[in-house]
Amino acid sequence: MKSSKKRKKASEKILKSLRVPINKHLPIIVDEAAVSLRTKEEIINRIIPLSIAAAKAMEAPPEKIEDFIEKYHANGLFTKEEQKFLSTNPIIENERIQYSWKLECIWLLLWSVNLISDLDAPAGTCDADFVFETVLLSSKQELLEKSAIKPVGEILDILDFTYRAHWAVREAQLNDWVTPSSLEAGVVYERHYTLNWLVNYMEEEWDDVSTST
Incomplete structure (x- = not known):
């Protein structure tokens, strides 16, 4: 140690x-x-709502956001600030930027549960497509089964x-x-x-x- x-x-x-x-x-x-x-389930339960909020910030269609919320039964996973962002239309530009940056939080969390293997020096932004593919193309159960803190x-x-x-x-x-x-x-x-x-x-x-x- x-x-x-x-x-x-x-x-x-x-x-x-x-x-x-x-x-x-x-x-x-x-x-x-x-x-x-935090437990593995707490981490996955944070990754999911962050990914949905980031998808909205990256201009995913409203119907797609609703599909994600339903898929993950995510209504109870969002924080108060995230709920406010998701209910805002049109998106305020500074909030769009703020939630786009949350991709970096997701990247770190994915690393923490071994859903990505390496964490480079913080010199550049992460691979947004990889984040969305890893999270939003998987079920919650699949994410839990594939992850390990x-x-x-x-x-x-x-x-x-x-x-x-x-x-x-x-x-x-x-x-x-x-x-x-x-x-x-x-x-x-x-x-x-x-x-x-x-x-x-x-x-x-x-x-x-x-x-x-």
Whole structure:
């Protein structure tokens, strides 16, 4: 089991290789023994509504959205904010952008249950077509049967790296610096948000997850 200090050191080494600024004073993150991960069913139940909302943001026809909701019996899976978005017509542009970015959350969640094998550095956006094909062409039961949660240590490795990368992104934004080319700010934010939900950070539910750095 890797200690939080070793995890911090490993993340800083990777960030240095990517030429990303490092804040040595950022604290260590939680130890593995103290983490209570979301269950596999909780993760699948988050992937499904996020995928439906993202499909609407990507301009799927209204009748298709209704078909997805019926297929997954998804009415009880949406958060209040997602319900509001799904009931909005026409879509407000900033909300369309916001829910398009949720594809990055889905990508991270698919990785967390081994429905995608690799998670690249957050330098570019994910494969939206692959997300929709993987999720919306499968039944909920198929998703549950095909998935298996990654070890908590692997998830914490990514969380620690993303937490420190997010600090660098925010510093660039606050100081009007150029964001390191090895980081895409939106991807870093969505991954940090999703990882904090995955590890039950401060026991916050999806609409209220914080990403402090």
